[in-house]
Amino acid sequence: MTQSPRRKSIGSQRNPETIAAVRAAAEAVLEQKGLAGFTIEAVAKEARAGKPTIYRGWGGRAGLLLDIYQSRKPADLHPDTGSVRSDIAAFLVNLMDSWEGTSAGPIFRSIVVEAQQTAASRNALDGYFVEVIAETEAMLSRGAASGEICKDANLPQAAEMLLSITVQRLLSGRSLGVKDAGLMADMILSGIAPQTNGSSS
Amino acid sequence: MTQSPRRKSIGSQRNPETIAAVRAAAEAVLEQKGLAGFTIEAVAKEARAGKPTIYRGWGGRAGLLLDIYQSRKPADLHPDTGSVRSDIAAFLVNLMDSWEGTSAGPIFRSIVVEAQQTAASRNALDGYFVEVIAETEAMLSRGAASGEICKDANLPQAAEMLLSITVQRLLSGRSLGVKDAGLMADMILSGIAPQTNGSSS
Structure with missing residues (x-):
């Protein structure tokens, strides 16, 4: 991390x-x-x-909002369920729930808005993304340790993909339920190409 | 589509x-x-x-901006290179280039900002996402036809993941180059789990 x-x-x-x-x-x-x-x-x-x-x-308004946001977001966005697929799905649902069900959502939207106005705010938003990506990477690392994820997988990139889909859903007003979260976990784990034996180009 | x-x-x-x-x-x-x-x-x-x-x-300011945005975005975000991996990577690079290199980027950012203020604007943004996702799905369908992608893969979801990562990068001020685009194409195609023979849970 x-x-x-x-x-x-x-x-x-x-x-x-x-x-x-x-x-x-x-x-x-x-x-x-x-x-x-x-x-x-x-x-x-x-x-x-x-x-x-x-x-x-x-740094400015976004940084200040982010400070409040951090103090309000649930401590446990990344549970350890014993299965990395369930962990991924739970993370997606937890993050969306915290955005849709609490004041964290409007605050986060406001940070995104601010981030389009000034470079300092954009850096604050980016810093938050970096932090969540690192936490998500740590969660995926457990899957790498248990053999559920390839040892040489690009975990930060997988973590970023998971985060970004929740961000897009929030900003465009689409929810993300348990079923979607499970499908996304499957996709990140298995991809969409036909499975071949051993080769992963 | x-x-x-x-x-x-x-x-x-x-x-x-x-x-x-x-x-x-x-x-x-x-x-x-x-x-x-x-x-x-x-x-x-x-x-x-x-x-x-x-x-x-x-619908409002966002819808009007979206109309201008649509008229300025490059016609060919989704090239047909003959390989779905190259198509995916090219789409990511083309979309980021159009945002970073032309007035389409600031207009798109402004639509996202507007979308956080009113439901009509949020619907306009969502409508744009639906459109790009459908176009990207059509691109991925070629891969399904050629055998590069599983017949039963969830293409709209894969398309949404690809779109969302570019949106997140744009909004937080991170670029997305050819190398990143290639890694993301690999991840969407192959996933991060160890490849098994035949089973794709």
């Missing part, structure tokens, strides 16, 4: 009290004003902090 | 002259004011049409 070079470390520039104050302010502003009223200005005012502090620490 | 029931047919309500006038106005407004100034109001004024006409005919 390696970190992408594109993820920025900003922790060293921040002190814990400021972080806590800005986070609390961000939660309060989101609660009181909703996503439409969630601006850097409003959060800075609520936190009695300068806007540059927030830009420096979080 | 079946049409999804979720795609709306609006042609019957529109007369060709109005369509042409609104399209020309939309192109002109986009040219003159850019995406930020591209509003239903501005297009209606330029076309000397009422805003309800545009809402009725195109």
Whole structure:
């Protein structure tokens, strides 16, 4: 589970009290004003902090939203069911459920919107994708260890494919149920080419 | 290549002259004011049409942008190279190139943004996805005919996976080159599970 070079470390520039104050302010502003009223200005005012502090620490609105998003998403998106096929299907369903059933979905959509406006926001979104991909890769690694997945399979790429289909479904308003999730797990595992004995071109 | 029931047919309500006038106005407004100034109001004024006409005919800003987008995207996203693996890789590269190298990319991003605001826009985006998925499915069908793809493979789902990875890359600012495209084609075809003889669970 390696970190992408594109993820920025900003922790060293921040002190814990400021972080806590800005986070609390961000939660309060989101609660009181909703996503439409969630601006850097409003959060800075609520936190009695300068806007540059927030830009420096979080990169902008998307980074701040991502911080809230991370604190709200379920801890266990990637269960260990004992079968990698079931793990994959459960991950897809868990992620969609967290988006469709909680405030995480609207916040995530808002991050995607923001990411189309500024490079800093796009990097924040990309950093989140890198993180989920790494977590999903760790889940797939269990399948490689158990022999359910090829030792030389490109796990980050498989993980990205799984993530991307949930993102597309969310953004275009299509749900993804248990049956779809199972079909997608089958496809990632077996592909669509006729199975040949031993060769995997 | 079946049409999804979720795609709306609006042609019957529109007369060709109005369509042409609104399209020309939309192109002109986009040219003159850019995406930020591209509003239903501005297009209606330029076309000397009422805003309800545009809402009725195109659903809203996303539908109008999609109309422009469709007229600008390359005709041949899905080449027939004689090998389905090459076709898949070429499709991924062609779609990313059209997004990264032309005005189609910013327009598409703007449609995605709009789709997070209203249900009509979300349906427009979904309708576009349905269309690309159907075209990609047709491409994969050639592989099924030639024996490169299983007869009973779920082609719409494979097509959706291919599309979704390009969407995710675009939205998070990652490019997708020829090498990635080839790896993705391999993965969709062969999967990541060890190949077994004959069984494809």
